[in-house]
């Protein structure tokens with residue numbers, strides 16, 4: 001085992017059939033490929049499909065937030081039971097990991113998650129991850145499982161991330177899969193179909209947003225379908241879906257974890273002088289902060305935006321949002337230490 005990490009994310013639409021039930025032929029195929037790939041990689045399977053699996057148990061389901069939570073709570077055990085059944089046939093045990101945002105934004109909790117996953121891999125156990133939909137509310141939830149998969153890929157320093165979707169890849173205007181993208185820029189974003197499947201949360205825009213973040217941190221990403229004999233292995237070889245070239249990145253693991261904060265909810269806006277100082281590797285002082293957005297606590301990772309609103313980096317804030325507000329009018333203190341800042 002090389003210790004290389006592979007994150008495979010399965011969207012709701014790609015693993016459900018027309019009736020909205022989990023398609024067991026897909027689960028079986030994924031199980032066979034995961035077994036083959038686990039000889040080369042430490043695998044994390046991020047699977048949506050809990051809401052799709054559970055909603056038929058709620059009478060008059062309309063998809064309200066609370067109904068989705070209830071459906072997810074019913075659906076998650078159904079989903080994990082299927083993964084258990086089909087992966088066990090391949091000699092692989094599964095573990096369920098229901099995650100929340102704080103497991104990533106809090107360094108201590110994240111390191112515990114990492115250690116537990118390492119224990120799984122040492123024991124040939126594949127973690128099947130989903131959001132803990134039951135308790136996550138609007139403020140603390142992941143935007144979707146594309147985000148959750150990306151946070152795992154960045155935090156675990158994955159080599160590759162496969163985002164499996166019913167669209168089969170990024171499509172051009174003729175609805176053909178674009179086979180390779182070297183860099184996600186405005187021209188690429190033009191191809192984005194903003195429609196979402198009626199069972200999932202994410203969509204192509206979300207996939208591209210998180211793909212851009214992952215590739216900028218050196219992770220290879222493929223957006224792919226699950227058609228053919230060995231779709232996951234083909235995607236890893238650039239023969240299925242859209243291959244997104246990783247950019248070169250020399251950030252260390254901790255800095256990558258910090259960088260994953262660019263998808264957190266809190267933001268600090270800095271003025272021109274502070275932006276200049278940050279690029280000269282200086283700490284962020286409260287005097288250089290124009291304002292903050294969102295609630296964040298001391299020790300949480302936040303986005304840094306310049307005067308034009310562009311994200312220039314991320315930082316682990318030494319102060320809570322409210323404290324920064326108070327300090328702005330009182331005295332000049334360090335809001336984030338230079339070692340806790342990653343600039344893009």
Ligand SMILES: N[C@@H](CCC(=O)OP(=O)(O)O)C(=O)O
Nearest residue numbers: 012049050051145200201202
């Ligand atoms: N946690 C939800 C999935 C939400 C989600 O991100 O769905 P999708 O866009 O299909 O990956 C569930 O299991 O149904």
